[in-house]
Amino acid sequence: MGPTGKFAPALLSFACIVVCAAGQISVSPGSRTASPEAGLGDETTISSPPIEVEPAPVAPAHVFWDRTNLWLFAGVAFTRAMDYASTRNMQARGRKEILLAPEVVNNSAAFASLEAAGTMTSVGISYVFHRTGHPTLERWMSITHMSVTAFGDVRNYCLKSRPVR
Numbered sequence: 001m002g003p004t005g006k007f008a009p010a011l012l013s014f015a016c017i018v019v020c021a022a023g024q025i026s027v028s029p030g031s032r033t034a035s036p037e038a039g040l041g042d043e044t045t046i047s048s049p050p051i052e053v054e055p056a057p058v059a060p061a062h063v064f065w066d067r068t069n070l071w072l073f074a075g076v077a078f079t080r081a082m083d084y085a086s087t088r089n090m091q092a093r094g095r096k097e098i099l100l101a102p103e104v105v106n107n108s109a110a111f112a113s114l115e116a117a118g119t120m121t122s123v124g125i126s127y128v129f130h131r132t133g134h135p136t137l138e139r140w141m142s143i144t145h146m147s148v149t150a151f152g153d154v155r156n157y158c159l160k161s162r163p164v165r
Helices: 003-024 067-092 108-131 135-158
Strands: 031-033 045-047
Touching: 067 108, 067 135, 108 135
Parallel strands: none
Antiparallel strands: 031 045
């Protein structure tokens, strides 16, 4: 590593701190004080007119229950239902569920409730992202949930059957 390579992380950190600190500094447009060397005699206050800044245009926000979200939430519910079916199929072929306790998986009502709770949790987290102004994360929450659950569904169906003893 060359001489500049040793200091690159420190230099990068310093640059980040300077940029962040510069964002925290604000110049007050209210008043400035002139110095006596400027030829104005004693210190006087020069006021400047306030600067009016127009707010940046905000992109129109979508409603939470729009068509895209409805399809995404339906996809999450479908993959969770497939998880229920694939787990039951896997158990019928002699395999054991390794992620959940047998008391939950072997109880149909408890397992179905758990799958429904997983779906509602995904919708709830998407709503939090929606309310906090993160529409991309709102959509990706459902997409990621569907992807991970679909992977588990396919895995359950692909496991080889074990002979029942």
